[in-house]
């Protein structure tokens with residue numbers, strides 16, 4: 235019997251690494267992408283040893299077309315890709331006008347364009363064999379417009395609409411798709427943004443582990459859920475942010491982000 239292969243972008247740490255562990259435990263061979271070479275090589279080594287699977291590491295900077303090419307070549311060579319998880323992503327903590335426009339375009343490349351390129355390359359064979367899984371890691375931020383969140387939330391919102399539309403195109407071929415919208419998750423994400431300490435102090439924040447997020451994602455995928463918001467508190471936040479009168483929402487959110495907006499106390 236052919237072994238199945240899962241490709242996960244951004245598997246160095248956090249949610250991507252948790253997906254890698256999930257599929258490794260189930261005997262899938264893996265293709266993992268990341269940029270921190272030593273860290274992702276160590277992750278690959280551990281998974282190979284623990285589960286007796288094959289792991290290919292692709293060091294890839296996904297913020298430009300050239301960086302995505304080695305991943306596309308690996309998809310071509312893989313022959314039989316069963317799972318594609320577009321997880322690589324990051325946040326910024328500056329107002330729109332305070333970042334060079336290229337930085338915004340880079341984020342769109344990583345969250346949107348790279349994901350689209352990989353899906354477009356992987357889909358034909360999934361359609362042919364009438365089976366496959368595609369998960370795009372979006373964010374609860376897709377539903378929470380806020381200062382400093384315009385491009386991040388916008389790209390994640392794009393992934394939600396795109397994924398639901400794709401679902402309607404490919405479900406007839408037995409392909410399952412999902413847009414995962416996690417809330418605060420304990421990964422390297424906030425440390426890289428330089429706000430880990432600030433967030434740790436905030437008692438209002440409910441954190442989930444990446445492993446729990448992935449279990450929820452896979453359970454919901456099994457039930458055919460296309461948009462997955464893991465965790466009851468995240469679902470409540472979603473409902474509140476979505477249905478609160480907009481003017482009230484803007485006022486409350488501006489207050490929350492007062493330090494970025496230069497508002498006093």
Ligand SMILES: NC(=O)c1ccc[n+]([C@@H]2O[C@H](COP(=O)([O-])OP(=O)(O)OC[C@H]3O[C@@H](n4cnc5c(N)ncnc54)[C@H](OP(=O)(O)O)[C@@H]3O)[C@@H](O)[C@H]2O)c1
Pocket residue numbers: 243244245246247248249250267268269270271274294295296297321322323324325344371372373374375415416417418419420421422423424426444
């Ligand atoms: N943590 C949260 O609270 C949270 C909440 C909602 C959604 N998310 C989403 O979850 C996904 C995974 O993030 P995480 O929380 O697990 O953070 P993480 O631990 O920092 O992992 C992010 C992964 O993405 C890779 N990556 C980042 N920028 C990249 C780029 N320009 N090119 C190629 N790879 C890049 C990183 O590679 P290297 O580290 O090797 O550079 C790393 O493997 C992201 O899409 C994020 O937006 C996270």
